[in-house]
Amino acid sequence: MYAEAMPGESAVAAMQGSLLFGRLTLDAIPFYSWVAMGGAVVTVFTVLLAVLWVSWLGKWRYLWSEWLTSVDHKRIGVMYIVLALVMLVRGFIDAIMMRAQQAIALNNEGYLPPEHFEQIFTSHGTIMIFFMAMPFLTGLINVVVPQQIGARDVAFPFMNSISLWLTAAGAGLVGVSLVLGRFSTAGWTGYPPYSGSDFSPGVGVDYWIWALLISGVGSTMTGINFIATILRCRAPGMGLMKMPLFVWTAFCTSILMAFAFPALTVVAALLGLDRTLDMHFFTNDLGGNMMNFANLIWIWGHPEVYILILPAFGVFSEVTAVFSQKRLFGYPSLVYATAAIALLSFTVWLHHFFTMGSSPNVNAIFGIATMIIAVPTGVKIFDWIFTMIRGRIIFHPAMLFTIGFIITFVIGGITGVLLAIPPVDYLMHNTTFLVAHFHNMLIPGALFGYFAGTQYWFPKAFGFKLNEFWGKMVFACWFVGFYLAFMPLYVLGFLGMPRRLEHYHNPDWQPLLLVAFVGACVVLVGIFSVFMQFYVSIRDREQNRDMTGDPWNGRTLEWATSSPAAPYNFAVIPQVDSLDAFWAMKEKAEAYSCKDHYDPIVMPKNTGVGVFIGGAGFLLGFAIVWYIWWLAALSLLAVIGLLMFRSSQKEAYEIISAETVLSIEQARVRHYPEVQSAMSERSPS
Amino acid sequence: MITVAELIREHEEESLENRAYGFWLYLMTDAIIFALLFATYVTMFSNTAQGPKPVDLFDLQHVFIETLCLLISSVTFGFAFLASVQKKLASSVGWLLITLVFGLSFVVLEVSEFLEMINEGAGPQKSGYLSAFFTLVATHGLHVSVGMVGIMMMTCQILFKGLTKPVCSRLFRLGLFWHFLDIVWIGIFSVVYLPVFI
Amino acid sequence: MPSSLAVKLSKWLTILLAVFLLEGCNLQSSPILYPKGPVAETERDLLYLASVIMLFTLLPVYLLTFWSCWRYRAGKGKGAYRPDWHKSIFVELFIWTGPLVIIVIIGVLVVVYTYRLDPYKSLSSEQQPLKVQAVAQNWKWLFIYPEQGVATVNELAFPSDRPLSLDITSDTVMTSFMIPALGGQIYAMAGMTTHLNLMAYEPGRYQGRNTQFSGRGFPNMVFDALSLSSNDFSGWINHVRRAGKPLNIPRYQQLIKPEMSHPVEYFSNVEPDLFNKILAKYTGQGDALPRQKANNLE
Incomplete structure (x- = not known):
């Protein structure tokens, strides 16, 4: 049961295994538990089914040339969101399995063996943070930001494609760990020394490390890309204080991505060095x-945390203004609050380990720094409420998510301030109270925002609106499910229940855990509704076409493009002179004018190099996890070779002819009179 | 009416400017990686676990020559870049090759230092301090090696494509990278080696 | 379909809500809300105080949100529509200073109580504190009583009228030591010592545990904390001494083998300076126990 290895005894861990397959043997297939085996089989079959389905539709060529190789920010954004939704399902399966286990496992082992339960809580956290939330917000930023700033593309379209495929490669590694070998059992933060090779010699932690390293590089590049895009590609006249709030939050998030992710790269790499080359950064000894x-x-x-939450704050700002049919209240306050949050987020990290025995000086300083973040956050909440006041609120699903967010997030904010008080943290740390707190921040604070963004911008990406009934179902189930699933965890924290418990002996806990399980089931209905909404909306798409490109009477520039936006976004780069640029254009009746002649437009051509780099990155990670050194060397060479190839290639362009531009623009404007009458009661006076 | 060729030129110019800008951002992220490795090195300075201590490890002469190689290579890269600005193709390639020689000597010296330490039983597995030392210095060394691959690639590009705008812009960015590594090395010299010799 | 579904759903939700509220009565079993010692009680009072202060942010947000949703709803809302209303010095002042004032108040609490409840600070008492050394192992707790020369596994007894002063370390991965009824937790890390000062008001039996996930046996890494009257405590010490098993180095090496759970066990005659020898295994400084093979805990 307990494999034993003397620390530092063998030369280096990396020398283990055979030359050809490293330490990959048939034992890697999860025979140890029928549930794990089931997971492996389902994963393999899902992939096979997807492959067969695309083949049956005969869409491989279309998929490859129009989507996978695309450098169009809108398509890349959509692919990010597809990845996020797939991983949302995977991460949620983990969640409901944990809830089921804890609902059962009073004085018994439940249905999951401990080593499987441990993998599940690790993969749930890892997936939800890195492969659900990160791609979701990156996807939204990709689809929307260039259109909101009046740009035709991001600053580095090709790098954007690499970022996407590196993220997908990381997600792929987590997926493969389900079939070959095991995933980490060390929790999503992978604290050593438990995650060191002495105590976790298997491949699990290595999968975790390499999934993070590879996707982390992608996120760093996304950060760089959008800092450059937002600072350099804005339409003329759009000063910093005229940027829509979503652009501001995307900008702050990008800065955080670019400057925080290197720390993740360093820490994951150092842990990898400890494990693979027997170094001693985080080991108990030496x-x-x-x-x-x-x-x-x-x-x-x-x-x-703020990388995840800020873009959602941006969505809420846009949605509140548009569906209250009113200008955003306190724009400068919102901007300063966003910037303050981004800045302060670097000064509070120690509150995650108040219980490590730091002096009261240190703990008190970090406690206060943490609570200061509550001030700008509170300001934002009030700004949104005051945007609703004196408005005409339409309860579109996106708006419901926003209101649901406000009243739920406040509870999370309060428990957050409680946890920021070091002596209170001594009591509540590592309990389910903490688990409830951060889910209370991230589900309403991040996921509700992403859902709201999806409801709001879907027509811009696809040209038709989403079904509102199912949108409301999504909201209702997630909202109710959230309260049922996490309020009991707050109470359980007071009852002294630690997190990550595979079984327990305290009968007082079980009723609450049963309630939490029911909550998870309600969320399951919510996830079902997400896909049902897509299905129903695609089925009825002809009734819900957005002809003018502006289905919600929007205020910002993305609504000045056709829906779905043309590859070039803007036929003519708009001139901006106020905050709500598109609103101003509508007021001046310039929004739907069409010229009789346009210039042709130059766009970068699609390239498969990004996909290949992602593939090589995946193989590199896989090879290092299993110590297959020849494959690792080969894939590293492939990455370098591909980059060199791309750099020496002559830039290729797609020329969109003046006639094509003209016909797209005419179509957008032609439908305007038809919908104008419907809009007139809502249009600015 | 604007011709397509003009549009492409405009597009290309803008994209090259963006790249220079983005490269600065990249260097900042890389600087954070080094900053954290420096911080790790400093916190692990006394974690020698009864193994060799910094004072027993380094050879002043060796480090001096390494430093010299890298500093000179930075100057020669500067000459290569100046030559490229003046459109002197041969001179630019020549200076690049000289830079490559100095870079290579630096890496060879560093690797030989590492091998010597490992043979003396002071490998990265020996203690937390040595893990931090090897990781910090080797990360810089790896960067230099990547830079050398870049120099080779740029040499080929200059030879085959000439000193076109995109090639010059790439050379400029590679130069930023190369000088950045010099600055990092000065940091390594001051934090890792200098305190031992003083 | 949706309406009948909604009816069914709401029926179930009501039942669940009832379960949830009934569970509220069970809160008496909460070690955190009904603490049994001065440290935990002060921490709990701080929790209550801060929660009440924070309610002052909850209330305006809830009231304003529901009120504005009702009054300004499209169609039937009675509120005046002013689509260009986007700034007000008065409102800005209120929304910046309101949260700030609350945070300043709680900030003062943070400073005062972080020093007062510093786990390293010894508790004021007329009695000398009892020194106990706790060692985290897979997956059990070893308690060494250096003054009495005895040791126990998974049972920590102490007199109820004296403070308890714990030195804590780990002979495995990082864990976290906590007796919720008596006070907050602190991490246990190999090669390092952390401290915790606790006290119980009265004799009783409380549960202590590791709260930091540490591998397969983590759920069972619990121990009994027995607060005894001083007479009972001397009786208990004699009882442990009579167990007669010495804890020497070979037996210690046996003890640290991973076990999914371990019964309460008593040792008399503990190897002198055992705690420091365990620390020295990792720091390499001083007289150390022999290093043994690390265990796969996955």
């Missing part, structure tokens, strides 16, 4: 110190 790990990972980890 001078290692795990406290350095805790510092490094949270130097990334706390800004990461």
Whole structure:
């Protein structure tokens, strides 16, 4: 049961295994539990089914040339969101399995063996943060930001494609761990020394490390890309204080991505060096110190929370203004609050380990720094409420998510301030109270925002609106499910229940865990509704076409393009002179004018190099996880070779002719009179 | 009416400007990686676990020559870039090759230092301190090696494509990278080696 | 279909809500809300105080949200529509200073209580504190009583009228030591010592545990904390001494083998300076126990 290895006894761990397959053997297939085997079989079959389905439709060529190789920010954004939705399902399966296990496992082992339960809580966290939330927000930013700033594309379209495929490669590694070998059992933060090779010699933690490293590089590049895009590609006249709020939050998130993700790269790489090359950064002995790990990972980890939440704040700002049919209240306040949050997020990381024995000086300083973030966050909440006041609120699903967010997030904010008080944290740390708190921040604070964004911008990406009934179902189930699933966890925290418990002996806990399980089931209906909404909306798409490109009487520039937006977004780059640029255009009746002649437009041509780099990145990670060194060397060479190839290639362009531009623009404007009458009661007076 | 060729030129110029800008951002992210490795090195300075201590490890002369190689290579890269600005193709390639020689000597010296330490039983597996030392210095060394691959590639591009705008812009960015590594090395010299010799 | 579904759903939700509320009565079993010692009680009072203060943010947000949703709803809302109303110095002042004032108040609490409840600070008492050294193992707790020369596994007894002063370390991965009824937790890390000062008001039996996931046996890594009257405590010490098993180095090496759970066990005659020898295994400084093979805990 317990494989034994003397620390530092063998030369280096990396020398294990055979030359050809490293340490990959038939034992890698999960025969240890029928549930794990089931997971492996389902994964393989899902992939096979997807492949067969595309083949049956005969769409491989279309998929490859129009989507996978695309450097169009809108398509890349949509692919990010598809990845996020797939991973949402996977991460949610983990969640409901954990809830089921804990609902059962009073004085018994439940249905999951401990080693499987441990993999599940690790993969749930890892997937939801890195492969659900990150791609979701990156996808929204990709689809929307260039259109909101009046640009035709991002600053680095090709790098954008690489970012996407590196993220997908990381997600792929997590997926493969389900079939070959195991995933980490060390929790999503992978604290050593438990995650070191002495105590976790399997491949699990290596999968975790390489999934993070590879997708982390992608996120860093996304950060760089959008800082450059937002600073350099804005339409003329759009000063910083005229940028829509979503652009501001995307900008702050990009800065955080670019400057926080290197810390993740460092900490994951150092842990990898410990494990693969037997170094001693975080080991118990020979001078290692795990406290350095805790510092490094949270130097990334706390800004990461705001990376996830800020774009959602941006969505809420846009949605509140549009569906209250009113100008955003306190725009400068919102901007300063966003910037303050981004800045402060780098100064609070120590609150994740108040219980490590720091002096009261240190704990008190970090406690206060943490609570200061509550001030700008509170300001934002009030600004949104005051945007609704004196408006005409339409309860579109996106708006419901926003209101649901406000009243739920406040509870999370309160428990957050409680946890920021070090002595209270001594009591509640590592309990389910903490689990309830951060889900209370991230589900309403991030996921509700992404859902709201999806409801709001879907027509811009696809040209038709989403079904509102199912949208309301999505909201209702997630909202109710959230309260049922997590309020009991707050109470369980008071009852002293630690997190990550595979079974327990306290009968007082079970009724609450049953309620939490029911909550998870309600969320399951919510996830079903998400896909039902897509199905129904695609089925009825002809009734819900957005002809003018402006289905909600919007205020910002993305609504000045056709729906779905043409590859070039804007036939003529707009001149901006006020905050709500498109609103101003409508007021001046310039929004739907069409010229009789347009210039041709130059766009970058699609390229498959990004896909290949992602593929090579995946193989590199896989090879290092299993110590297949020849494959690792080969894939590394492939990445370098592909980059060199791309750099020496002559830039290829897609020329969109003046006639094509003209016909697209005429179509957008032609339908305007038809819908104008319907809009007139809502249009600006 | 604007011709397609003009549009492409406009597009290309803008994209090259963006790249220079983006490269600065990339260097900032890389600087953070080094900053954290420096911080790790400093916190692990005394974690020698009864193994060799920094004072027993380094050879001043060796480090001096390494530093010299890298500093000179930075100057020669500067000459290569100036030559490219003046459209002197041969001179630019020549200076690049000289830079490559100095870069290579630096890497060879560093690798030989590492091998010597490992043979003396002071490998990265020995203690937390040595893990931090090897990781910090080797990360810089890896960057230099990547830079050398870049120099080779740029040499080929200059030879085959001439000093076109995109090639010059790439050379400029590679130069930023190369000088950045110099600055990092000065940091390594001051934090890792200098305190030992003083 | 949706309406009948909604009816069914709401029926179930009502039942669940009832279960949830009934569970509220069970809160008496909460070690955190009904603490049994001065440290935990002060921490709990702080929790209550801060929660009440934070309610001052909850209320305006809820009231304003529901009120504005009702009053300004499209169609039937009675509120005046002013689509260009986007700034007001008065409102800005209120929304910046309101949260700020609350945070300043709680900030003062943070400073005062973080020093007052510093786990390293010894508790004021007329009695000398009892020193106990706790060692986290897979997956059990070893308690060494250096003054009495005895040790126990998974049972921590102490007199109820004296403070308890714990030195904590780990002989495995990082864990977290906590007796919820008596006070907050602190991490246990190999090669390092952390401290915790606790006290119980009265004799009783409380549960202590590791709260930091540490592998397969983590759910069972619990121990009994027995607060005894001083007479009972001397009786208990004699009882442990009579167990007669010495805890020497070979037996210690046996003890640290991973076990999914371990019964309460008593040792008399503990190897002198055992705690420091365990620390020295990792720091390499001083007289160390022999290093043994690490265990796969996955």
